[in-house]
Structures are given as structure tokens and as C-alpha cells.
Amino acid sequence: MEPPSQLNPAGREIPAEPRETGPDAAPTKQREEPGGKPGTSPQLEKLPPQQANMDRAERAPSASGQVSHSEEYKMLREEILQHMRGLTQAQTWAVVGGGAVYAWLMTHRELLTGPWRYAWFIPPVIGLACSIISLETDYRIRHVAAYLRRIEEAAFGKDSEVPGWEHYKTAHRSSDTFGNLLGAALWVVAIAGSFALSWFCMSLPTMTAAPK
Numbered sequence: 001m002e003p004p005s006q007l008n009p010a011g012r013e014i015p016a017e018p019r020e021t022g023p024d025a026a027p028t029k030q031r032e033e034p035g036g037k038p039g040t041s042p043q044l045e046k047l048p049p050q051q052a053n054m055d056r057a058e059r060a061p062s063a064s065g066q067v068s069h070s071e072e073y074k075m076l077r078e079e080i081l082q083h084m085r086g087l088t089q090a091q092t093w094a095v096v097g098g099g100a101v102y103a104w105l106m107t108h109r110e111l112l113t114g115p116w117r118y119a120w121f122i123p124p125v126i127g128l129a130c131s132i133i134s135l136e137t138d139y140r141i142r143h144v145a146a147y148l149r150r151i152e153e154a155a156f157g158k159d160s161e162v163p164g165w166e167h168y169k170t171a172h173r174s175s176d177t178f179g180n181l182l183g184a185a186l187w188v189v190a191i192a193g194s195f196a197l198s199w200f201c202m203s204l205p206t207m208t209a210a211p212k
Helices: 042-046 049-059 069-107 114-156 165-171 174-203
Strands: none
Touching: 069 114, 069 174, 114 165, 114 174
């Protein structure tokens, strides 16, 4: 099949050059990219070698459905962000849940007779449970971060000027250590104070319902 003819500005047809077909046809020349090398992006050539390697690994299709290190790194970073949101939710549950229970118990003290008086200890138990959840979530974050450091070592090297975020955090532990100690102290003070408040409220005289 012959290629279609083209029109010049004067409106006359220009016959298209015939293309050779068959076993004796000459192979077509591979189109070169603007960077000068076939199949090489000029943006990758301007990047540092380590970053260019990671970018190529990210753009290359994974063979046999396997996940590349770059994709795995992104998924694990997202998992860490989800765990951090879980830490915030646990703190919110401890404060809002405990406060709501205290408010209900204060307005229904006439119902807290006999063994029901121990309902005052529901708020500190909620706080204790949320602190255990926070501790377990923090352990998961540390576990994932340890694996991310191995991926960063494979991508950047141990002696790189930009070793990766997890390696940077490991080399600057002071802020994390202070935050962990402050968080642990706040949990201990909150739970101990809640137990003390519940004990005090349970020792108060029981209110009797007003006669109708």
C-alpha cells in the first residue's frame, strides 16, 4: 500500500517517496531523543547519578509484577503517616472519651451506688488503653523506619551527603528523644491524675434523687 500524497503550498500533489517492503528493505533509523542518546531523557542526564538511578527505577516497569524499591519506599512512608494519624486519634480518644464519661458521671451521681461506684474508674482505664495503643503504634513506626533505612543505604550509600530522611533522623536523635520522653511523661501524669480524680469522686457522698 503506497503512502498518501501531500500537497505543496501551490495546491499541486507531491508524490510521496515509496517505502521499501519485504525482506530486502532497509531497517528504519531509530529516533534519537533531544539529549543525543537514543531512549535517554535529557532531564535524567542533568540529575546526580544516584537520583537519576532512582528516577529510572521508578519509571521502569516492574518485571513479573514485582514492586520496585522506590514504590516500596513510598508505600512504607504512607504506612508511617497512617500510624502517626493513629497516634493522634489515640490521644483524642483518651481526652474526649474520658472527659465525656466524667461529665456523664458527674450529672448522674445518684445512680452510682454499690458496685456502680467503680464506674468512676472508666476514664483512667480508657486512658491506659489508649497509651498501650500508642506504645504499640510507635513500635510499628520504628520497625518500618528500620527497613526504610536499608532501602536508603541501597539507593544513596552510607557516606552520601544526602543519606535519606530516616538516616538523617537517626543522626539527629535529640528532637525525637525529647518528644518521646515528653509524650511518656504526659501519659503517666494524665493516667495517674485520672486515677486520683476517680478515687476522690468515688469517696464523695452519694447524691439522692430529689423527690418528685
